Amino acid sequence: MSRRSGILEFAVLGLLRESPMHGYELRKRLNTSLGLFRAFSYGSLYPCLKTLVQQGWLTEEPGTPPEDPLSAPLTGRRGKIVYRLTAEGKEHFEDLLAQTGPDAWEDEHFGIRFAFFGQTSRDVRMRVLEGRRSRLEERLDRMRASLARTRERLDDYTLELQRHGLESVEREVRWLNELIESERTGRTSRRETAPEERSTQDKGGLPRHRGGTPPDPSEDTD
Amino acid sequence: MSRRSGILEFAVLGLLRESPMHGYELRKRLNTSLGLFRAFSYGSLYPCLKTLVQQGWLTEEPGTPPEDPLSAPLTGRRGKIVYRLTAEGKEHFEDLLAQTGPDAWEDEHFGIRFAFFGQTSRDVRMRVLEGRRSRLEERLDRMRASLARTRERLDDYTLELQRHGLESVEREVRWLNELIESERTGRTSRRETAPEERSTQDKGGLPRHRGGTPPDPSEDTD
DNA sequence: TTCGTCATGTAATGGGTTACATGATTAC
DNA sequence: GTAATCATGTAACCCATTACATGACGAA
Incomplete structure (x- = not known):
């Protein structure tokens, strides 16, 4: 009932900071766009979203809400739910970003921390x-x-x-x-x-995420 | 209460096939000797051993049993327990070794399968x-x-x-x-x-286990 | 109208860890 | 005699997956 994973939570907040999204899309980004080699299932994602809402870090909104309140008032019955980061959520995420405890460089955490280095x-x-x-x-x-x-x-x-x-x-x-x-x-x-020198081999750039052959993302990505 | 993990079980059977051991030592081997980059805790090892005994694949014996039954009959109260593979256990392990389902090449499994290639x-x-x-x-x-x-x-x-x-x-x-x-x-x-050509760099040999920077073995190995 | 994919959820289960509790043995 | 390490075990929790159940929406 609690589902506070750290890494999933962090990733969700980070992705939603870029733009609001609904769960389904979030999962796809989680499993591909991010350099994480790890596939989260809905069974962990949705409960996680729920607790983040309870924390006040996210809000739920009906997806593409009806412009005309009469034309599609029923859309919300079981339509998309768009999650949006609240001000508190943003603040919380920035706190997390600033943390440099040992957690930040453990295998599981390092990858995701690195993925958000652009905002660090x-x-x-x-x-x-x-x-x-x-x-x-x-x-x-x-x-x-x-x-x-x-x-x-x-x-x-x-x-x-x-x-x-x-x-x-x-x-x-x-x-x-x-x-x-x-x-x-x-x-x-x-x-x-320096886009000139670029063959197949690495040349030098950023880091290396975590290693070799990760759990495999997006087995069922689409 | 069941603890049938597959990988832990496989590793335990494989190590015990080489020689009988008690749990503590088993764990050390599990976390270092084997190329696995994964640390199992007693919390999973001992329950696993117990179920393997129940399956009839292992036997428990008091470690270094008293030569003189009078000198140390109490030793067994809470002394070492040596686990030994039974004939059925050996057979079962060989069945597992022979399996080539998709499980065998998934990330988690591949490493351990490879570690026992010498017997495959x-x-x-x-x-x-x-x-x-x-x-x-x-x-x-x-x-x-x-x-x-x-x-x-x-x-x-x-x-x-x-x-x-x-x-x-x-x-x-x-x-x-x-x-x-x-x-x-x-x-x-x-x-x-060919022990002649061997610098720091790899040259060719066997495989590569699973990848890069694994969970970290033996954090508390000793 | 049916099929594929988008979309959201829950309950049961799995496979492990952490923290705790206990005791034996060895080295100093 | 006391500290470190060897040694065994349990209970509570954690974080996730699987399998399931539901339903909307677009295209053939």
Whole structure:
């Protein structure tokens, strides 16, 4: 009955800040537009919307309300419901955006935080990116230790699994390094300033979201 | 009360097949030795063990039982419990190993399946790897489409998030390709046959587990 | 008029975590 | 003897999914 997930809530507020939407559309954006590789179902979305309304952060409005109140007064019976961010909701979202606790750089949270970096102040961006990086570096230490231990009683596949995981994290750290550097030197996304050099391979730009092969978004996106 | 997770169960059976262990140690192996980047807590492990015992797949034995029944008959009051795979358990695990349904190549499952590839027949390995690859290729299509759509109403960070996710998946596909090729030409893990060429960068070996920066194993591993 | 897709919801269930509670063993 | 770590377990909660139920609307 409570459904306060943090990440879903954050994403919903963030998307609605850009423009009002109804649930169905919201879910589609959630699963594709956002870089999140994660598919939320209606079973979590609608209850979440409900509690956000109860909090006073959203309002529900009948979708495309009848211009002529007589022509379609029944439309609201079970028509679209457009959700709109309230002033309090906006304020709340900005509070969330400003937070830089450890939550901000955990795997699940980092992606969504990053997705809204466009609306985040630069110093918060830096803290999140650096927090993320040191998080990953701790992880690297542990992985390297584990790998060293495993290497003795070697099992090819297990070993390779670990090795590859390690490499993936190393790769993400390099990304973060580039990103942090870009932030420091005040970039505006290489992609726009230098559209000339762009093959298939990465060149340097922003970060790296979270990793490799995520849960899969939008399985049934449409 | 039921706790039949699939992945946890599979991992437990697989680890116990190698040797009997008690829960505490099992958890450590689960979170480090295995290439899984996922930390299970006792809150899921112990109940799982219990149901596996009920299924008849495991037996519980008092750990290092008293040689002298008089010296330490009380040891069992709350001592270690060693879990051992039964014949039925072994059989069941082998059935699971042989399965190649879609479950085998979903994100969560693929990693653990791969970790036990050493005990998996080659044809099953091939099916799993190829299933995984085509799964990822579908995903690539969707991601590319989404990226193209997003590129218009560009938001630098969102765009980069998507772009990087895409690249990560592409990278995993390349890995799978190499792995599949290796399997086909009957390899024995490049690593052992050719220890000469080995810098920091990957060169070719096995797969890639699941991706980038997983949930983090062993936060409290020890 | 029926089919596909848009659209909103709920109840049951799942699969896990956290926090807690307890006790044994080892090292200092 | 006391602190750390090993070791087992439970209950309460969390966050989500699945399956289901309903209904509107447009196009063939």
